Amino acid sequence: MTSFVLIRLLRASATLAIVLAVAFFVLRLSGDAALETLSIDAPSEALSAFRAHWGLDEPLSSQFISYVRSVLTGDFGRSMRDGRPAAELVAECVPITLAITFPALLLGVALGAPAGVYAALRPGTGFDRCVMLAAVAGFSTPSFVLGLVLVWIFSVSFGWLPSGGATNWRHAVLPILTLAPSGAGTLARFIRNAMLDVLSQEYIRTATAKGVPWRRIVLRHALPNAAIPTVTVMGFMIGQLIAGSVVVESVFSWPGVGRLLAVSVASRDFAVVQCVLLLVTLTMITANMSVDLLYAILDPRMRRERATAR
């Protein structure tokens, strides 16, 4: 178990390093921060003063070395736009993003899991088809389309909910409703397949033949076994949410991490973008590692395999 965790940790730090390096170079090669922050017709003295101040006139390699050095000491640099520490800016946005992503995740699970299970228990019926149609629609509708449709219905036509901003909970409703369907759809489809797979197993047929009541078969045999592969999809759902939040926060001008990222990329605010990417990568790594650990806990086969080596 300890070697299992150790290997994961090593792999995780390698991933982090790669993301850091790629983000650093791609950002710098894709645009000039001085031009983006000041303006195209800024005087050349102002531009070179800006570059000298942020160290942009040095060769890329030495910029990278000093960046890595400061990151390792916990300094993520300052925003070129308002001079505040990037980490502080990002930290301010995190709870705002969680305020919509966490409820969206819960809503996705609450909708997707039961829908998938019920669909699997009635395969081929009208109910099953409706659920699967809704699931496909859910995860294949781009969030900016869904967001705009929801705005059109609830803000423009009925005027029930605000179309943007973040002053009270009513502003969070549409972003959550936009984020939830993709996760719900993914989960519903996945759980349905996992359940169908388990239900077709010999031990389910045997359980029926033994006289085990159907309720008990579903609860004791089918669900726990179907839950194992389903756990892996949760990591994927979290990734979907992070990607979705960039778009959704921009659509609804929700001042979270996603919008911060979009704005910072546009203005080549290097330190902020890098800080956000670091956070996103860490979140993904943590999510996937927890999924792996959860997998090991849920599946006795994984847990015991090492204990009694075969």
Add this chain to the structure above:
Amino acid sequence: MSGRALLEATDLVKRYRANGGLFGAARGARAVDGVSLAVRRGETFGLVGESGSGKSTTGRLLLGLEKTDSGSVSFDGAPLPAIDSVAWRRQRARMQMVFQDPPGSLDPRMTIREQLEEPLVIHGMGNKGARRERVEALLDAVGLGRELAARYPRQISGGQCQRVVIARAIATSPDLLVCDEPLSALDVSTQAQIASLLKDLQARIGMALVFISHDLRAVRQLSDHVAVMYLGRIVEEGNAQDIFDRPLHPYTKALVAAIPKFGDDHARPSLLESAPAPPHEATGCKFRSNCPLAAASCAATAPVLRSLRAGRKVACGVVSDETSEAA
């Protein structure tokens, strides 16, 4: 049939729909086509046939795990209750089944103990302590060490899995155990062990055993009574020793001749290699295209199972007791 039968099946028919695709008409294939048989208490009834002969379907129909399209099954003098009814579920305690795939028949997330306990729990047998003792007794009965109780199916061998499956099936002391190809997933040495375990358990518990297999040697070793199935029908039935010593039906003859014998290097008849008649060729004897005895009359009417002499039935229009003596 001497004595009251424990299980009696009359004219069982089960059709499976062969879907003709989007535009083709759906055709019904008869997996089981008018099977009647009787299993007496404590005996071993062997059901032999090639794959696709309908023997597994027959096994499931006998246990009431599937609805029959027509025909009836009675167990201990009463017809089987409707599938999934409370009475049906209660009856499971008295009739159990062992399936072909031993590891697949065990829930991968449950320990051996939990698997063995489950039938006791659902059929409300004993309290916690009694169940614990019963689980240990069951492990002893199938020759497994008690320390295996805490293991998961993945951690034991295929043969051990089959022992667990058998232990679970006899947990409720059933009157009838249907074993569907219980040996075919196992390697040869394990096969022999499981076969003798089944024989031993049956003698001790006194349950009736329906042994479904394509392995004639195993059937011969275990069975008192044998029925041979071909394309959904029983073509020959009788005392096991008698059938293997003097097969009457040409199909049975071919099967028996195909049993490998020690020191026998002769090419065996290739009778079974040609394709069986397709299911829609409904008239006449289904075996006639492969049959060395086929006569013109075989194409006209399908032979019915008829008694030739005491305890011996055969479904063939041509063969008689005398022709077999001559052969």
